[in-house]
Amino acid sequence: MRKMLPFFSIILLFGWQSVAADPPDTGISGVYEVMVGVADAEQALEYFKEFGFTPVASAELTAAQAAQRYGVKSALRSWRLQNGTVDAHGLLRLLQWANPLGPGVGFAPPETVGTRMAVMRTRDIHRLADVFADLRDGAGEPLLLAGPVYDDLYNATEGVPSIVNRRVGVREMAVYGRWFNHVFFQRYGYTI
Structure with missing residues (x-):
């Protein structure tokens, strides 16, 4: 019976795969960027630097611009961080709001x-x-x-x-x- 177990496992695996539904084609193939709100951007920048992230872009929005873009009436400072030379996925954006909506x-x-x-x-x-x-x-x-x-x-x-x-x-x-x-x-x- 022990010798038959791998055989049955393979049949079960491939048999199950043949009846499993294909995932929907959403066009999504990975995570490009993650946005994180932080209270202290300088501390967060220093922290993520230790993991190989470096700022590659930054921007500031007025409260009116942030309200138009994000629906939040608060000035915003933002940094895009990249890990090493990878720029196609895994980017991190730090957001520091002048008036956050809550404590997070x-x-x-x-x-x-x-x-x-x-x-x-x-x-x-x-x-x-x-x-x-x-x-x-x-x-x-x-x-x-x-x-x-x-x-x-x-x-x-x-x-x-x-x-x-x-x-x-x-x-x-x-x-x-x-x-x-x-x-x-x-x-x-x-x-x-």
Whole structure:
């Protein structure tokens, strides 16, 4: 029976795929830009600089211009950030309103509607865990840290992991803060 399980799994997988509906053609193929409202743009610019983002454009709108464009009667300062040389997707726009409509999402659970979250890959997740723990414990920044935790995606590790037979998977952690949430992941033993 154990030898038949992979065979049945393949049949089930391909059989299910053949009856699954195709996703609608929306013309959307990725996220081009994410807009995030911040209370302190200088602090946010410095923060995202640490993750490789640099400002590539900025603008200021009067309250009348912002009302026409966004429906908010408040002056606005805006920065477009780019990560490395990638300019086709993954851009980040920081918005600092002179008179915000409200306090924003703030320090909220991850499933809160409107939560701002980014997922980023790292080469050293344990170093990031230390950095955010230092921010929380030393600088008093109210952060909730979850992880890092390891996951063997798709059971890709063959046999028993050892010094010779290394794991194949991903280690993830989440950092929940007052104005932004991050999920970081580090790949082990594979590339995409």
